[in-house]
Amino acid sequence: MTHLRYGVRTFLLELVMVAAGIAFLFPVYALITLSLKSGRQIASAPLSPPTSPTMANFSRAWSAAGLGSALLNSTMITVASLVCLIALGAFAAYFLARCASRLGFGLYVLFLLGIVLPFQLGMIPLFKLVDQLGLLGTYQGMIVFYTGIQLPFTIFLYTGFIRALPRDYANAALIDGATHLQAFTRVVFPLLRPITGTVLILNAVFIWNDFFTPLLYLGGSARETVPVRVFSFVGQYVSDYGLVFAGLVLAALPILVVFLLLQRYVIRGFASGLKG
């Protein structure tokens, strides 16, 4: 490598990078200090560290934003969508990767089309359809939506991985008399674990944070997800920065905690999963 020793240059680079990191964290510093201050403290000295931190904002924000139910909704929708995506995506990708016919290739291209197609194109027809089926304001509507909209990307990741996987394992099982279902679920699927991890991480982050469609389908209902609930909460208490920021901290905390616990896998997933 270029410098194996920790020399003066490395030290200077370290200083620059740490300074960049601190500058980068300024918004987060503002977020945390303001969430710990009362309205009067914010008015007098918004950016100085809190002298007498208060937790009052947090308990008020939790109930005012209705974060408990929003977190439950987000969790239900995210988990169920991930289960559907992995089940449908892995099966479909296995077929597409192993089927050498022209039909298989055509289908694969058809799925890939969904990666470039902006969902806004089908937004209104789909909204009408979901409305007619009575699925507005329900978990089911969102779960079907996320499954459909994220399948192309999921299938893309799985197909690439399966193509690089030797066929021998599944073939051995089939020759020994296993059905295709058994060969796939017992032999192939366990081998897909690395890419299943990537699929899980990328889709979970997307679904958990998505805003546009839940705003349309769930806005005003009891099933609002965290971003939608935060949106209306901020709109309602816009001038009360302490309260708003405590709400933002609470709302962002779950995914940040999961990220910090799994940071190696998450970063690797984001870095590797997108290789075209």
Next chain:
Amino acid sequence: MTTRRTARPATTPSPPVKGRRTGFLTPPWWFVAPALLVYAAVVLYPSLSGVMYAFTDWSGIGGKSFNGLANFRALFHDERAVGALKNTLLLTVAIVVVQNGIGLLLALGVHARIRSRTVLRVIFFAPAVVSPVMVAFLWKYVYNPDPHAGLNGLLGAIGLGGLRQDWLGDPSLAVWSVAGMVVWQYAGYSMVIFLAGLEGVPADLHEAAMIDGAGRFQRFRYITWPLLAPALTINVMLSTIGGLKLFDQVYAATGGGPGYASETLSTVLYKQAFVYGKFGYSTAIALVLALFVAAVSLLQIAYLRGREVQA
């Protein structure tokens, strides 16, 4: 191996292997059926209807009649839509250039043997996992016009009070301020992808170049940079598509304002549909957006893939 052959139903018991017939090793068609069904219902059918609605005057209620290219003609005479198109393109270019530029610098920085590299990677990447709406609300405070709050307060505290701005309230600045928050959120994402590219650059290439007397810049220019091409392709594509579709941050931070100063195609088409009920017109804007995304993606793929080299 497996040539064209229709798959058989799953109930077929696995026959004993006879000769070279391997068709039974191909998974049955019903493996793909559920996915295709959901995909068709959620993406294909609505998108196709969307293309059709773009040529109608549909308002959501009552009938609709085809009006040819009227929506598209209206679009190019609609100041707001043209402004939104311009903003979308400006935002996209700014985000692609700045986000990837900063991402590359950060990646080079944390790729070196500094002690804080792991912590810094986590810090720079963290905003990318948070909801864009929440990041936008945080930045709405950072961009507070109050001279003592947010970024203005910070500028004052470090003696740069002269640079204070009404970041989101000044129509000529609002778009750039939105670009700034997007870059803050996703520069770490670009960094992570560049880092994966940097880790794939063989160390012996650098050693050989050093022996040949190449300096730091030369090694970057002639070894690292060409080998980063695949990472650059992914980064440019991702940030371009993200920029063209930008909605959450604008909707939460400025709502498209002040006036129409920071509208994007996505915010305009949302409002045309769900505020004004012009469903036909809204899908026409969506179709323009779709064509932009497709055209730009294809051009970028063709150009960027062409400059990728093998290590």
